[in-house]
Structure formats: structure tokens, C-alpha cells
Amino acid sequence: MKSCQPLVPSVRCGAMGAAVAHRSAQGGATVHTRIPRSPRPLLVGAALAALVGGLVVPAAAADSRTAAEAAGGSATAVTRAGLDPALSAGRGSWQPVVEHEAENAVTTGDVIGPGREAYTLEAEASGRTAVRLDAPGEYVEVTLTQPADAITVRYALPDAPGGGGLDATLRVTAPKVRLDLPVTSRYSWLYNQYPFTNDPDADLLHPDWWLAECGCVPAEQPEPVQISKPFRPFHFYAEQRALLGRTVPAGAKIRITLPAGAEVDWAVVDVVDLQRVGGPRPAPYRAVDATRYGADPTGRKDSARAIEKAIVVARHADRPVYVPAGTYRVDRHIVVDDVTIAGAGSWWTIFRGRSVALDEPAPDGSTHTGVGFYGKDAADGGSHDVVLKDFAIVGDVTERIDDDQVNGVGGALSDSVLNRLYIQRTKVGVWVDGPMSDLVVQNSVIVDQLADGLNFHTGVTDSVAVNNVVRNTGDDALAMWADGTTNARNVFRRNTVQSPTLANGIAIYGGTDITVAKNLVADPLREGSALHLGTRFGAEPFAGTTRLQRNTTVRAGGRELNWDIGMGALWVYALERSIDSRVLVRGEHYLDSTYNAIMLVTEYGKKDELSISGLEFANIQVDGAGTSVVSARTAGSASFRNVDVRNVGWAGVNNCGAFTWDFEKGSEFTLVDLGDNDGTTTTPWEPGPANWLSRYTPNTISCQDRPAVVAPPAPSPWTQP
Incomplete structure (x- = not known):
């Protein structure tokens, strides 16, 4: 597992870069990186005023x-x-x-x-x-x-x-x-810096870190740092x-x-x-009733051992376990393998647990345990043929400790199904560690998490998350992280993501032949976007074909507080590797984006080494963007076909490229116009839906680095001609 390392003292807030502590994963993975920050360019054609605009949003409706x-x-x-x-x-x-x-x-x-x-x-x-x-x-x-x-x-x-x-x-x-x-x-x-604290009066958790979001670029961070409390x-x-x-x-x-x-x-x-919930679900045919082995539906005594006894009996008889309506206290993990555990419905059967401090750290580094259902570790062969359905898991986690295994569902679960679960107040709703394959997470609700909602981590293959609702997470709501071992052929489909308070709605960190389709993602808050592809956190490269198909984002593309630039509803980020495999972006709807609809960026310190290419955009609708449709802060290329645009704040692509400003060769990023791209004229750099692409192809430098936000009207149905 990764550990959180303090930012080296030499990394400071400078003219060419800033620093960010961004996305921590299950095992602790805060990564502090240099951030692309462009030099102030010379004027090119129309004045390229690199002004930081105030955030403007549509006025509130009348009472x-x-x-x-x-x-x-x-x-x-x-x-x-x-x-x-x-x-x-x-x-x-x-x-x-x-x-x-x-x-x-x-x-x-x-x-x-x-x-x-x-x-x-x-x-x-x-x-x-x-x-x-x-x-x-x-x-x-x-x-x-x-x-x-x-x-x-x-x-x-x-x-x-x-x-x-x-x-x-x-x-x-x-x-x-x-x-x-x-x-x-x-x-x-x-409050405070990652991994955050519940104490509003706390001093800086990491006084030796460069203080992201300080607004001091390009000056050096003052020493000592003064903060107002409560801080953030x-x-x-x-x-x-x-x-x-x-x-x-x-x-x-x-x-x-x-x-x-x-x-x-x-x-x-x-x-x-x-x-409408209706009454409790009846027991499955021939099920083993956990209450017969001592499970207490009143919640007065811990039911973990009783449920484990029922699991042993059920496995021996090849029967499911049924846990009737009630609230069952479970203060530790229940290990599951080759078993079905069914409740009476997530409103009726509730496993509720306390966060319990361990006498000494567990081998995995955990200092606490809590309610959860876990497959065996992948190193021990993992678990197979597990079905968990029709119950709720409600934890008691109030602080984020990344080494702690206090997730609702964890371990390795191959050939398994999680169905109609409700998971609340654990650290992560579902965090599975491969190698493993063929997991389906469906029809479930994951809310009020301190870290991710769901993460397919390291070597998860042929697995699907479909028809889930994920709301109010403290990190990526849905993530695939090919950490050291590639993920392959996984799918996130028809999920609704709302209001992640940190990081992204849906994040893909490397992997082969990954699909993200027909999801609805709304209101990401900071240090992330609605949809994210990133070569980060030691992830394996993207390979095969990555598909983003028919997703809708709304009110995404916020201000990246560490970089002090606007983000895209879709954010593609080359940090540790180039992104050069095929990425198909088809049928996306980017609605009411605060800044850009699409942001392509390479980490500034590697701008001359890494690039982003192989992106193919087609049949896209952009209805509302506070700045430009595309911000390209990288070398590379992308193609666009049948992209319809309206209600965009600034004309033209923000084509900064790799910031070398070679006016003879043009930008290092090439935009290929394959036709049928609407919402363009020849009027440069004026508010309105004009000239979002055509004037600046294939590679003219056109970097409007920080234009003021022009708030779009609310999105509305799109009438096709």
C-alpha cells in the first residue's frame, strides 16, 4: 500500500507550476505533483488576455x-x-x-x-x-x-x-x-489538508507541504503560513x-x-x-435463517459470529443464508466465499457497526475495523461465487485513515454479484483488490463515504457496475485503478453520480478496453471533473480502446483550485505516461459546464516528454460552457466530427499546446476537423457560441489561458434539424 509522502521543500508555487495533493486511494496515495501553469504568452492575433475571471453562475430563480x-x-x-x-x-x-x-x-x-x-x-x-x-x-x-x-x-x-x-x-x-x-x-x-480532520481548530496537518489553493502564484509561499480557522x-x-x-x-x-x-x-x-418500498422480501427457497443461530434483529448484541455460523451451515448444505428484517450489530468484517447472503431488502435488513480500534495494527496496516463483508485476499486465492443482496451496511466511520480496511465490501470477489445494497458511512462503499474477475455491482446505493464510492483496484477484469446511485463521496465516486496490474474489459454503465466533494465523478486510471457508458454525473466539487482519464498513481498504461459513450454531465468543469484554471467536464491528464491508445468519445452530452467541456492536459514538468493523442470525438452535444469547449494544454492531437455547440462563453479552442510558443510551427496540439461541427463562425475571441473549433485548426496557437466565465443559460432539450 502506498503511503502519504510530504511535499518536498523544493516544490514551491512558481511561475511555471504549482503543487497539488490530489486523490488518495484506499491504501493511502496522496500524490503531490507539479501542475501545468503556463507562462503569460505574447499576444497572438486578438489580445490573449490571461485574466482570471470571477465565477459567475445563473441567477437564482425567483422565490x-x-x-x-x-x-x-x-x-x-x-x-x-x-x-x-x-x-x-x-x-x-x-x-x-x-x-x-x-x-x-x-x-x-x-x-x-x-x-x-x-x-x-x-x-x-x-x-x-x-x-x-x-x-x-x-x-x-x-x-x-x-x-x-x-x-x-x-x-x-x-x-x-x-x-x-x-x-x-x-x-x-x-x-x-x-x-x-x-x-x-x-x-x-x-477540515484542513488531506487526509482531513474533524477538528475545526486544528493547525495545518502538514505545515511542510506547499499549501495548495493559496492563490500565491507566481510568488513563493510565505513562511510561516498563516491560516484562518476553521480551515477549508x-x-x-x-x-x-x-x-x-x-x-x-x-x-x-x-x-x-x-x-x-x-x-x-x-x-x-x-x-x-x-x-415505494413495500414490505420485506421473503426468504429464498431453502434458505438458512441466521436468527436460528443467534443473529439478533434488535441490534443489542453483536451478530457477527451467529452469521458466520449460518454461513458454515449454508455452505455445507449448498443453501443461501437469509437474514430477516431487523437491525443487526456487526463490528467487524464477515469473510464470505461461495455463499449467498440475502436480506429482506435494504430498507428492512440493516447491518450496523461501530468503528473499533484494534489493539495493534493488522497485517494490512489497519488500526480500526468495522462492519463489512469481505472476500478473501487475492494472495490467498480470493473468494468466488458470492452473492450479497437486499440489505444495508451502515458504518460509523468519522475520520479518513487510508490504511484502514473499514469499507462496506472489500477483498477479492470473482464470479460474484452485489445486488440491491445500501452502503452508508463506511470509508469506501465497495473497494475490491484483484487479481479477480467477473464481479457485478448492480442496483445499489452508496452514499456518505469519506473516500471512494466504488473502486475496481489492480487487476480487476470483466467486471461491471450498472444501475447504481453514488452520492456524497469524499473521493472518486466510481473508479478503476490499474495499480501495478492492469484492469481489462470492465464497464461502468447506467449509473448516477451526484456531488462528489473531492476528485472525480468517474475516474479511470489506466487499463485495457475500458467502457464508461450511459452514466449521469452531476456537480463534482473540486480537484476533479465529471469524467476523468489519467495516467496517475502508478497506473498501468491505457491500451486497446477506451470508450466513453453517451454519458451526460451537468454542472461539471469547475475551477481547479490548486492550478487556478477552469477544468473540463471531461478531463484527460497525462502525468506519468503519454496517453496514445485509442480513446473513442461518442454521443456525450456536456451540460452547463462551469468552465470547459473538454480539458486535455499534460503535467507541466513533462510537457516536452508526454502527450495525448488518439482521441476521437463524435456526435457530441455541448450545451453551456463558461469558457471554451476545448482546452488543450498538451502536445498531441484529437479529431472532432459532428460536435454541436451552443451557449459557450468564449469562441475558439484554448490551444496552449506544450507552451513553447513557436509561431512558425504553431501549437503542439493538432485539432482535426472531420466535418459537421456546428456552432462555429470566423469571429475570434468573442463571447458567444462562435468559432469554437474551425478557425484554429489544425494547429494555430490560440491560448486564452484564463478567460472570464460567461454564465450560460440553463440547458434545454436539443432539437435536431
């Missing part, structure tokens, strides 16, 4: 009460990842959940946002907007579009003054329903769900209220999800 009341109490608007569902048809998860953004509901609270700058409540909210309730009796009220018997509320509460969180309740009322929903900020509010608060949100006890009909109103005598000064309501 949401007015809109809802004007509709005469009609059903509250339904969204998917804060987006009109018509704009993501056939993409993202198809789980039967009806999502309502709080800002679209009737409310007596205050709408906060929109806003996209990190370390703010509105930036972490779905859709970058939420509702703040800061007086007892204030509420958010949703009118149901469909019957529902279960509710999930995504919310934020203040932290305790000294950290550690506060507990409170929100009142949920509906016809014949009144319940107090327990909520907490215990699992929220991280983030990871504000959590979610709580509850069964309503009855089916509330369509047209009825559900109200979430900050009650009288509230234990907190305010609460922010972001999203209200409603669905």
Missing part, C-alpha cells in the same frame, strides 16, 4: 414559493441529479426513486445559491442550490407526483463548536404521518431515510420542518427522495 403557488399546488417538479429528466433520458440509474430538489418545493425558508465555489453549502448541494431553515416552524413542502411509503432527506446541519457534530431531528408530516427524523452532522464537516470546511451533507408507515398517495403533501425547540440553529434541506 420558489411563488413558482409552486402559481402552479396552484400542483405536484413538485421531479428532477434527476438536479436536472430536467428529459435531458438525461436513457442515461443514469433507473432505480424507482422520485427526486425533488428543495428549491423547487414550497418553502418558508431561504433559498441558498446557486454557487459553485468550494467550501460553501450551496456548492456541495445537488443542483448547487438548497433551502436553509433557520427558524423553528420553517419548512420545505413537497407535493407527491407518485405514491410513496419511504423518504430520504439530504440535509446539512451545523458542526459542534469544537467539532464532532450535533444531533437533531427534523419533523416529517403527511396525511396520517408524523415522525421525527433523526439527523446528525457527526459524519459531516471535514467541506463535506457538509448527509442523508437520512425512513419508512413512512403507510403509502402516501400522489397529490398529497409531505412537509419537512425545523421543529419548535430544535436542537440546532439551522438546517439545510437539499433533496427529498420519495419511493
Whole structure:
């Protein structure tokens, strides 16, 4: 496993580079790298003013009460990842959940946002907007579009003054329903530098690191560094769900209220999800009932040994294990191999565990354990033929310790299926370590993680994640990391990713013949993009054909705080190797990107050694980009066919290339126009949808390094001619 190494003192904030501590993986892998930062160029043609623009986003809609009341109490608007569902048809998860953004509901609270700058409540909210309730009796009220018997509320509460969180309740009322929903900020509010702390009064965790995001480029970082406290608060949100006890009909109103005598000064309501759950699932045929061996559905005693006994009996008889409805306390890993464990449904069968400190570190470096189901280590042959389905795993992890194995599901699981799971408050939802093959993760929900949502790590092959929802992760939501051993032929398909607070929505670190298709990714916050391909973290090279097909991103492409430049909704990054295998990008929709739609970049210190080539873009729609469609900060090439563009802030490709400024040879990056690319004219460097590509091909230098953001209008359906 990797360890986090401090930044060497010689790496400083300079004219040509900055430093970033970015993405830590399961075993600890914070990597501090030099970042491409261009010199200020000479003027080329039109003035290339390298101005840092303020972040501008569309103004908030008028008071949401007015809109809802004007509709005469009609059903509250339904969204998917804060987006009109018509704009993501056939993409993202198809789980039967009806999502309502709080800002679209009737409310007596205050709408906060929109806003996209990190370390703010509105930036972490779905859709970058939420509702703040800061007086007892204030509420958010949703009118149901469909019957529902279960509710999930995504919310934020203040932290305790000294950290550690506060507990409170929100009142949920509906016809014949009144319940107090327990909520907490215990699992929220991280601060400071990676790997972060729960202490708002902490000094710098790594005072010897160059302080990324300091805004000091090109000057040297001052010594000693002065910070204001709390320093860089983030990871504000959590979610709580509850069964309503009855089916509330369509047209009825559900109200979430900050009650009288509230234990907190305010609460922010972001999203209200409603669905029909129904009753518990029955036991599979001939199943072994875990309660017969001592599993306690009241949660008063630890059930780990009882479940292990049931597994032994089930394996001997070649039967599944059934864990009936209840809450089962499990404070350590349960090792599974050649067995099916089925619950009564993720709303009914819940494995809940505490984070337990070990007397001495485990051989893998863990200092804690907690609730989780693990395959055997790959070095010991791994596990095979495992099915885990229809239950929830709810952990108690409040701090990120990368050496700890405190994930919901882990180990090596070949020829296995994870189905209809709900995983919350572990460090990583699903982290599997190969070599292993043929794992399917499907129909599951992973939320409120301190690190990744799901990671196929090192030598995972022929595996699929499909129809999952991943929200509020503290690192990459979905990742494949070919760490030392290549991943091959894996697929991420029809998943919905929302609001990762650090890193990327979907990240691919090397691998052979990888496919990312029909996913919906919304609202990445900082140090990442919606979709990312990177030769990083010691990953094996990309090989074969990498396919990005028919994904939709929305409100991505934010400001990279360490580099102080705008990112793309798609970010391709050559850090340790060139990217030169075939990359097919087909049918993508990049909607409302804060900066670029597409960013191609090579690490500045290797700009003359590495390049990005082999990218083929076709049948792309870009609706809204605050700056340019393409930012090319690398040597190499890409081709474009049938790319339709509208509502783009700046004309022309930001074609900085490798920053050598050879005006006779042109940029080191070549853009190949294969035709049918719409939204172009011959007017350079003017706000609007003009000239996003054609004038600057094949290789004219056209580096508009940091143009001011021009906020686009909201995306809308695309009418084909």
C-alpha cells in the first residue's frame, strides 16, 4: 500500500507550476505533483488576455414559493441529479426513486445559491442550490407526483463548536404521518489538508507541504503560513431515510420542518427522495435463517459470529443464508466465499457497526475495523461465487485513515454479484483488490463515504457496475485503478453520480478496453471533473480502446483550485505516461459546464516528454460552457466530427499546446476537423457560441489561458434539424 509522502521543500508555487495533493486511494496515495501553469504568452492575433475571471453562475430563480403557488399546488417538479429528466433520458440509474430538489418545493425558508465555489453549502448541494431553515416552524413542502411509503432527506446541519457534530431531528408530516427524523452532522464537516480532520481548530496537518489553493502564484509561499480557522470546511451533507408507515398517495403533501425547540440553529434541506418500498422480501427457497443461530434483529448484541455460523451451515448444505428484517450489530468484517447472503431488502435488513480500534495494527496496516463483508485476499486465492443482496451496511466511520480496511465490501470477489445494497458511512462503499474477475455491482446505493464510492483496484477484469446511485463521496465516486496490474474489459454503465466533494465523478486510471457508458454525473466539487482519464498513481498504461459513450454531465468543469484554471467536464491528464491508445468519445452530452467541456492536459514538468493523442470525438452535444469547449494544454492531437455547440462563453479552442510558443510551427496540439461541427463562425475571441473549433485548426496557437466565465443559460432539450 502506498503511503502519504510530504511535499518536498523544493516544490514551491512558481511561475511555471504549482503543487497539488490530489486523490488518495484506499491504501493511502496522496500524490503531490507539479501542475501545468503556463507562462503569460505574447499576444497572438486578438489580445490573449490571461485574466482570471470571477465565477459567475445563473441567477437564482425567483422565490420558489411563488413558482409552486402559481402552479396552484400542483405536484413538485421531479428532477434527476438536479436536472430536467428529459435531458438525461436513457442515461443514469433507473432505480424507482422520485427526486425533488428543495428549491423547487414550497418553502418558508431561504433559498441558498446557486454557487459553485468550494467550501460553501450551496456548492456541495445537488443542483448547487438548497433551502436553509433557520427558524423553528420553517419548512420545505413537497407535493407527491407518485405514491410513496419511504423518504430520504439530504440535509446539512451545523458542526459542534469544537467539532464532532450535533444531533437533531427534523419533523416529517403527511396525511396520517408524523415522525421525527433523526439527523446528525457527526459524519459531516471535514477540515484542513488531506487526509482531513474533524477538528475545526486544528493547525495545518502538514505545515511542510506547499499549501495548495493559496492563490500565491507566481510568488513563493510565505513562511510561516498563516491560516484562518476553521480551515477549508467541506463535506457538509448527509442523508437520512425512513419508512413512512403507510403509502402516501400522489397529490398529497409531505412537509419537512425545523421543529419548535430544535436542537440546532439551522438546517439545510437539499433533496427529498420519495419511493415505494413495500414490505420485506421473503426468504429464498431453502434458505438458512441466521436468527436460528443467534443473529439478533434488535441490534443489542453483536451478530457477527451467529452469521458466520449460518454461513458454515449454508455452505455445507449448498443453501443461501437469509437474514430477516431487523437491525443487526456487526463490528467487524464477515469473510464470505461461495455463499449467498440475502436480506429482506435494504430498507428492512440493516447491518450496523461501530468503528473499533484494534489493539495493534493488522497485517494490512489497519488500526480500526468495522462492519463489512469481505472476500478473501487475492494472495490467498480470493473468494468466488458470492452473492450479497437486499440489505444495508451502515458504518460509523468519522475520520479518513487510508490504511484502514473499514469499507462496506472489500477483498477479492470473482464470479460474484452485489445486488440491491445500501452502503452508508463506511470509508469506501465497495473497494475490491484483484487479481479477480467477473464481479457485478448492480442496483445499489452508496452514499456518505469519506473516500471512494466504488473502486475496481489492480487487476480487476470483466467486471461491471450498472444501475447504481453514488452520492456524497469524499473521493472518486466510481473508479478503476490499474495499480501495478492492469484492469481489462470492465464497464461502468447506467449509473448516477451526484456531488462528489473531492476528485472525480468517474475516474479511470489506466487499463485495457475500458467502457464508461450511459452514466449521469452531476456537480463534482473540486480537484476533479465529471469524467476523468489519467495516467496517475502508478497506473498501468491505457491500451486497446477506451470508450466513453453517451454519458451526460451537468454542472461539471469547475475551477481547479490548486492550478487556478477552469477544468473540463471531461478531463484527460497525462502525468506519468503519454496517453496514445485509442480513446473513442461518442454521443456525450456536456451540460452547463462551469468552465470547459473538454480539458486535455499534460503535467507541466513533462510537457516536452508526454502527450495525448488518439482521441476521437463524435456526435457530441455541448450545451453551456463558461469558457471554451476545448482546452488543450498538451502536445498531441484529437479529431472532432459532428460536435454541436451552443451557449459557450468564449469562441475558439484554448490551444496552449506544450507552451513553447513557436509561431512558425504553431501549437503542439493538432485539432482535426472531420466535418459537421456546428456552432462555429470566423469571429475570434468573442463571447458567444462562435468559432469554437474551425478557425484554429489544425494547429494555430490560440491560448486564452484564463478567460472570464460567461454564465450560460440553463440547458434545454436539443432539437435536431
